[in-house]
Amino acid sequence: MSATVTDICRRAREASLVVRELTTEVKDRVLAEMADAIDAEKERLKEANALDVEAAREAGTSTTLIDRLTLTDKRVTGMTNAIRTIIDLPDPVGRTVRGQTRPNGIQIDEVREPLGVVAVIYEARPNVTADVAALCLKSGNAAVLRGSSIAQHTNAAIADVLAEVLRRQADVPDDAVQLIRDTSREAALELLRADEYVDLLVPRGGPSLIKNVRDNATVPTVIDGDGNCHVYVDATADHAMATDIVVNGKTSRPSVCNAVETLVVHEDLAADWLPKALDTLRELGVEIRGDERTREVWPDATVVTDGDWETEYLDLILAVKVVPDMDAALAHIHRYGTHNAEAIVAQDITVARRFARAVDSGSVFVNASPRFSDGGEFGYGVEIGVSTQKLHARGPMGLESLTCVKNVVWGSGQVRVI
Numbered sequence: 001m002s003a004t005v006t007d008i009c010r011r012a013r014e015a016s017l018v019v020r021e022l023t024t025e026v027k028d029r030v031l032a033e034m035a036d037a038i039d040a041e042k043e044r045l046k047e048a049n050a051l052d053v054e055a056a057r058e059a060g061t062s063t064t065l066i067d068r069l070t071l072t073d074k075r076v077t078g079m080t081n082a083i084r085t086i087i088d089l090p091d092p093v094g095r096t097v098r099g100q101t102r103p104n105g106i107q108i109d110e111v112r113e114p115l116g117v118v119a120v121i122y123e124a125r126p127n128v129t130a131d132v133a134a135l136c137l138k139s140g141n142a143a144v145l146r147g148s149s150i151a152q153h154t155n156a157a158i159a160d161v162l163a164e165v166l167r168r169q170a171d172v173p174d175d176a177v178q179l180i181r182d183t184s185r186e187a188a189l190e191l192l193r194a195d196e197y198v199d200l201l202v203p204r205g206g207p208s209l210i211k212n213v214r215d216n217a218t219v220p221t222v223i224d225g226d227g228n229c230h231v232y233v234d235a236t237a238d239h240a241m242a243t244d245i246v247v248n249g250k251t252s253r254p255s256v257c258n259a260v261e262t263l264v265v266h267e268d269l270a271a272d273w274l275p276k277a278l279d280t281l282r283e284l285g286v287e288i289r290g291d292e293r294t295r296e297v298w299p300d301a302t303v304v305t306d307g308d309w310e311t312e313y314l315d316l317i318l319a320v321k322v323v324p325d326m327d328a329a330l331a332h333i334h335r336y337g338t339h340n341a342e343a344i345v346a347q348d349i350t351v352a353r354r355f356a357r358a359v360d361s362g363s364v365f366v367n368a369s370p371r372f373s374d375g376g377e378f379g380y381g382v383e384i385g386v387s388t389q390k391l392h393a394r395g396p397m398g399l400e401s402l403t404c405v406k407n408v409v410w411g412s413g414q415v416r417v418i
Contacts, residue, residue, distance in 0.1 A: 005182065005194065032083075034130070046073075048154050071126060093139060117142045117198050146183075193218045200221070201213070202384055207226065226312045227340040231344070232266075234266050239272075243273075256371075257373075258370050266322075287318070289303070304321075309336045334360065339360060340386055
């Protein structure tokens with residue numbers, strides 16, 4: 001009889017008590033073996049992935065989801081490279097954030113420690129299986145993984161490779177990384193309510209998954225929400241730079257959460273720069289949905305609707321709005337942004353600094369593409385998610401986001417008088 005979700009979480013809790021005490025050397029050695037094993041089993045993983053991709057195509061799954069699902073040689077190599085990058089990162093566990101000595105002589109150190117059991121519910125992207133396992137192990141946590149049915153063969157194959165590595169270890173519990181293979185809604189709900197064992201849950205998926213988590217979770221959560229990302233092109237922008245950033249943000253990989261969905265343009269650029277930029281985007285297959293001013297200067301745009309402004313297309317579609325000034329741009333972003341990643345192109349440093357200060361977002365990019373909103377690009381190796389909230393983490397979440405701080409107080413016999 002297969003283990004229940006609660007059984008898996010209970011075993012993860014027991015494993016976490018061992019994992020939290022592992023030395024950096026042990027953790028790095030196991031991660032290196034995991035990376036080597038994935039490399040060695042590349043064809044096995046791709047064969048499992050082919051089953052998922054074929055089933056997805058037969059089911060009429062969108063090209064966006066199929067792109068997220070597909071494992072290529074490059075993406076398998078990306079998984080192993082990410083693990084090796086994590087090996088090279090400093091271990092946050094046991095690091096003293098700051099310390100102080102009080103007048104009575106006691107010393108108080110704020111020290112980073114693991115959260116305990118970290119669970120992730122994710123859709124389509126099988127690389128998350130390896131990414132989360134590596135991040136959790138390096139940060140001293142046990143990992144509970146629950147992928148979606150669309151990637152069940154691939155996730156199981158990756159999890160089996162990782163499990164084979166763990167079974168060879170004398171000092172690391174087999175249950176340090178576990179995959180919930182039941183992809184039913186009931187299993188997901190059981191995980192969302194496993195607050196006795198799970199210290200943090202991160203959902204990575206679409207609006208329906210996020211809503212399910214918000215409505216039903218009793219475990220602590222960090223929401224990896226939508227990526228309705230904007231680029232604001234200011235009147236002072238360098239024209240060539242602005243075009244490069246917008247084109248990269250929209251077309252380099254439109255199916256990801258840091259892709260640009262809305263272009264906001266200062267009216268001073270509407271007559272000159274904007275039509276040329278939209279011509280370039282159209283040549284690359286992008287559908288343009290524009291407001292009235294956009295359609296005046298570029299009549300081929302279709303009429304944008306109120307719903308378009310709040311849509312994460314994850315496709316080659318771009319909404320375009322012309323604004324009179326940065327105040328209007330900020331107001332639009334405040335209304336429709338999802339606190340993931342926002343960008344400005346501007347040569348005026350005062351304008352750029354104000355935008356960076358005013359925008360309420362986990363990541364703000366000045367004269368750079370928001371496609372850099374990624375744990376790997378931020379130097380975290382990979383990310384467990386991109387937090388669009390403010391407690392306890394924000395933006396791409398790496399190793400440090402999987403730890404908390406505790407106070408360790410050193411004394412020499414002091415007692416409190418009052």
